[in-house]
Amino acid sequence: MEGFSSEAEYLEELRRRAVLPAGFRVSTGRLTFTPNERPTQEPYRMNLSLLLADRPTEIFAAVLTRNAFPGAPVLLARNRLREPSVRGILVNNKIANVCTASGVEDAERLLSELSALIDVPAKQLFSVSTGIIGWSLPVPDMVGALPATVEALHGGDAVDFARGIMTTDAFPKVRSVSVGEGSIVACAKGAGMIEPNMATMLVFIVTDVAVSREDAQAALSAVAERSFNRISVDSDQSTSDMALLLSSAQRGSVPASTFQAALEEVCGRLAEDIVRNGEGTGHVIRVRISGMQDEATAVAAGKAVVNSPLVKTAIYGNDPNVGRIVSSLGDYAGNSGVEVDRERLFIRLGQWEVFSGGVFHLDRDKETRLSSYLQEAAMNPRIKGYPQHDRCVDIHADFGLGKAEAVVLGSDLSHEYIQENADYRT
Numbered sequence: 001m002e003g004f005s006s007e008a009e010y011l012e013e014l015r016r017r018a019v020l021p022a023g024f025r026v027s028t029g030r031l032t033f034t035p036n037e038r039p040t041q042e043p044y045r046m047n048l049s050l051l052l053a054d055r056p057t058e059i060f061a062a063v064l065t066r067n068a069f070p071g072a073p074v075l076l077a078r079n080r081l082r083e084p085s086v087r088g089i090l091v092n093n094k095i096a097n098v099c100t101a102s103g104v105e106d107a108e109r110l111l112s113e114l115s116a117l118i119d120v121p122a123k124q125l126f127s128v129s130t131g132i133i134g135w136s137l138p139v140p141d142m143v144g145a146l147p148a149t150v151e152a153l154h155g156g157d158a159v160d161f162a163r164g165i166m167t168t169d170a171f172p173k174v175r176s177v178s179v180g181e182g183s184i185v186a187c188a189k190g191a192g193m194i195e196p197n198m199a200t201m202l203v204f205i206v207t208d209v210a211v212s213r214e215d216a217q218a219a220l221s222a223v224a225e226r227s228f229n230r231i232s233v234d235s236d237q238s239t240s241d242m243a244l245l246l247s248s249a250q251r252g253s254v255p256a257s258t259f260q261a262a263l264e265e266v267c268g269r270l271a272e273d274i275v276r277n278g279e280g281t282g283h284v285i286r287v288r289i290s291g292m293q294d295e296a297t298a299v300a301a302g303k304a305v306v307n308s309p310l311v312k313t314a315i316y317g318n319d320p321n322v323g324r325i326v327s328s329l330g331d332y333a334g335n336s337g338v339e340v341d342r343e344r345l346f347i348r349l350g351q352w353e354v355f356s357g358g359v360f361h362l363d364r365d366k367e368t369r370l371s372s373y374l375q376e377a378a379m380n381p382r383i384k385g386y387p388q389h390d391r392c393v394d395i396h397a398d399f400g401l402g403k404a405e406a407v408v409l410g411s412d413l414s415h416e417y418i419q420e421n422a423d424y425r426t
């Protein structure tokens with residue numbers, strides 16, 4: 001089991017994971033501002049985080065939110081994907097820069113000011129924003145913080161960058177893997193508004209091995225579909241989600257299949273980190289749906305379980321109310337035109353069979369063991385700074401209808417989640 005007993009212990013491991021591939025530097029700067037839209041004059045703190053390649057790279061890829069009302073950074077990113085090369089990414093937290101009157105203009109000004117400081121064309125830079133939707137960026141304050149952010153650029157590890165992009169995240173998230181003569185390092189922020197149908201809130205991936213730009217894009221799209229697109233904290237998709245990948249190509253090339261397998265390993269573990277780090281998460285729920293006619297139906301059935309408020313709250317309370325699992329699966333199938341046979345359905349919670357042959361298999365002893373199992377998988381959502389363990393609540397449902405299967409990850413629904421989102425702006 002992977003787990004940590006303190007924030008210091010976790011940060012020591014994170015520094016090992018976060019060693020930057022050759023050809024990249026990062027930094028984080030800070031500023032204080034008073035939002036124009038906030039009723040009180042209490043100031044906010046904002047981080048500016050910068051990721052910069054030493055040279056322009058033609059190998060880059062992105063997966064962007066499908067939300068119909070995307071933020072200005074997503075609109076700009078769509079244009080950047082048509083450029084022959086890129087150099088870097090400027091990220092701010094606190095304000096998401098979505099659907100404001102000057103959103104695109106604000107992002108372009110920030111990149112123009114940064115461009116002058118680092119002698120890089122603005123069209124080679126991505127602007128990324130995350131935080132409150134609907135408020136405007138404090139552009140003058142941000143411009144004032146750019147010189148110190150540029151001056152702080154460094155190699156080594158990217159822990160400060162992973163911290164800087166956080167909003168309501170409980171801890172920074174970084175994963176890495178060796179591939180060929182180099183590595184892939186990925187960090188993410190995301191704790192709420194997580195069922196993105198894209199990637200997650202924000203994911204940044206850097207590597208020093210080379211593949212073609214086309215293979216990089218194909219790999220990122222495929223991997224996002226099987227990792228980030230199969231997680232849910234609260235079934236809400238953000239307006240600002242994106243995953244960006246850049247390669248410095250300084251450590252030789254690898255076959256496309258090798259690169260994609262390594263990328264999938266990194267992103268799969270990062271996706272689970274995001275759920276474990278979700279706002280108020282007390283349990284990570286891992287649902288495996290098998291015996292389906294096709295993979296898409298298996299994914300949808302899994303999400304019906306992890307997104308059910310009744311399933312989520314039962315698991316939060318360590319209550320093995322497996323009737324809610326059957327109900328959520330039946331709800332999905334009955335309202336989606338999926339023909340099922342109750343006699344074929346098999347459900348296991350943990351290692352215990354709870355449903356087969358069309359009926360439940362429960363007794364007093366099993367209920368007690370199931371409750372203990374949920375308690376052992378629980379985390380304290382009040383503890384911040386590090387993941388306490390990597391245990392999951394495992395649910396397996398086999399429909400006996402075909403050979404397709406999928407795994408979906410989700411979180412429970414706690415008092416802390418409600419409090420976090422009720423008090424988010426105030």
